Amino acid sequence: MVQAAERFRELVVGRPWRRRRRAIIAGVLVTALVLVAAGVTAIFLPALQVQQIQVEGTGYLEQEEVQAAVQPHTGGSILLLPTGRITQSVAEVPGVDTVEVERSWPDGVRVSVTEVAPIAQLTTTDGSTTVIGAEGQQLPAAAGEGASLVPLTVGGGAGDPEGAAQAMAEVLAGMPEPLRGAVQEMAASSASDVTVVLALEDGGTKEVVWGDAQDAELKAEVVQALLGQPGTVIDVSSPVAPVTR
Numbered sequence: 001m002v003q004a005a006e007r008f009r010e011l012v013v014g015r016p017w018r019r020r021r022r023a024i025i026a027g028v029l030v031t032a033l034v035l036v037a038a039g040v041t042a043i044f045l046p047a048l049q050v051q052q053i054q055v056e057g058t059g060y061l062e063q064e065e066v067q068a069a070v071q072p073h074t075g076g077s078i079l080l081l082p083t084g085r086i087t088q089s090v091a092e093v094p095g096v097d098t099v100e101v102e103r104s105w106p107d108g109v110r111v112s113v114t115e116v117a118p119i120a121q122l123t124t125t126d127g128s129t130t131v132i133g134a135e136g137q138q139l140p141a142a143a144g145e146g147a148s149l150v151p152l153t154v155g156g157g158a159g160d161p162e163g164a165a166q167a168m169a170e171v172l173a174g175m176p177e178p179l180r181g182a183v184q185e186m187a188a189s190s191a192s193d194v195t196v197v198l199a200l201e202d203g204g205t206k207e208v209v210w211g212d213a214q215d216a217e218l219k220a221e222v223v224q225a226l227l228g229q230p231g232t233v234i235d236v237s238s239p240v241a242p243v244t245r
Contacts (some may be wrong), residue, residue, distance in 0.1 A: 011042060013065060028164065029087055037145065037149075038189070039047055043099045044170055045077070046194060047106055047107065048077050048078050048079060048108060049076065049078070049108070049109060050074040050075075050076065050077070050078050050081060050107055050108065050109055051052065051078055051107040051108065052104065052107060052108035052129070053067045053074065053108070053109055053111065054104060054108055054109070054110045054111065055067060055070075055111050056110065056111070056112045056113070057112050057113040057114055057115070058113060060095065060115060060118075060139075060140060060142040060143040060145065061093070061095050061096065061113070061115055061140065061142075062142075065093055066090055066093060066096075066111060066113060068192060069086075069089045069092070069093050070086050070088070070089065070109060070111055071089045073085050073086045073089065074109060076160050078105065078106065078107060078109070079106070080104050081103055081109060083101040083102075083103070086101045086109065086111070087099045087100075087101050090113065092198070094115050094137070094138065094139060094140060095115050095116050095133070095139050095140050095143060096114075096116070097113070097114045097116045097117075098113065098114045099111065099113050100112040100113075101165055103197055104114065109191075115143070116133035116134055116135065116137065116139060116143075117133065117134045118131050118132065118133055118134075118139055118143040118144055118147050118149060119132060119133065119134050119149065119150060119172060119173070119180070120132040120149050120150040120151070120164055120168075120169070120172055120186075120193055121144055121149040121151055122148070122149065122152040122153075122154070122168065122169065123152065123153050123154065123161070124154045124161055124165060125154050125155075125156055125161050127201065129141075129144075130165075131143045131144040131147075131149065132149075132152065132169050132172070132173075133153050133173075133175050134173060136159070136166075136169035136170050136172070136173035136174075149184045150172060150180075150183050150184070151186070151187065151190075152165070152168045152169070152172070152185075152186045152187070153185070153186070153187045153188075154168075154187075154188065154189065155187055155188065155189035156189075159189070159190055160189075160190045160191055163190055163191035164188040164190050164191060164193075164194075165188075166191065167188055167190075167191040167194050167212060167213045168186050168187075168188050168194055170213040170216070171186070171194050171196070171210055171213050171216060172186060173240070174213070174216035174217070174220075175216070175220055178224070179198075179220050179223065179224060182198045182199050182200075183197070183198060183199075184197045184199045184205060191212055191213070192211055192212040192237075193209075193211065194210040194211060194212065194213070195207060195210060196208040196210050197208055198223075198227070205232075206227065206231075206232055206233070207232060207233045207234070207236060208223055208233075208234045208235075208236060209233065209235040209237050210236060210237065211233070211237030212235065212237075215239050218239045218240075219239045221238040222234075222236045222239050222242050223236055226242060226244055229244050230244070231244040231245050232245075233245050
């Protein structure tokens with residue numbers, strides 16, 4: 001009899017809690033459904049569809065070119081804007097160094113870029129010119145307007161003009177800034193015979209037989225160490241056995 005009474009009390013006491021628990025679960029489910037419905041509705045709101053592309057930071061780059069890289073990724077709601085894919089697409093535009101993509105509420109995307117600094121102008125055997133960037137990449141022609149660029153020349157009769165051009169771009173891009181700033185001109189007829197003319201502080205010049213683009217760091221260190229030595233030529237084509245004459 002006593003056990004039956006205790007069991008009855010347990011049932012009576014437990015039922016209100018179970019009812020409250022069911023009510024809480026039901027409330028959570030209803031809230032979740034409302035939020036999902038609101039989110040789905042917001043995705044299709046006309047006011048949140050991407051309509052504007054704002055580009056900042058361009059100088060020699062055309063804003064339209066950056067916008068064209070963004071456009072394929074903007075056919076929907078700002079809530080679903082694929083900022084990662086936009087960043088990757090814009091980064092492939094020649095001349096773009098860094099990219100930052102942000103949502104611009106309620107219907108826009110803001111793209112901020114920095115440009116690759118131009119450092120040289122390459123002239124090939126047919127007389128055509130190309131602007132070269134700080135990492136050796138080709139840049140739009142507009143990048144060279146008003147810039148002080150190091151002339152790189154592919155020598156006439158070059159057996160490997162493309163290799164010569166690539167080697168010079170790599171050599172210049174790999175130089176430490178103090179040495180790069182002293183480069184007056186550069187020439188090559190192949191990938192292994194790059195020569196550099198350096199402007200000296202006393203107003204004179206010194207020719208450097210650089211060779212190929214390998215061991216750039218060591219070659220730069222040797223050149224800087226030998227600049228004060230007598231002679232007009234420094235040969236670091238073999239940097240472990242440099243020659244001055």
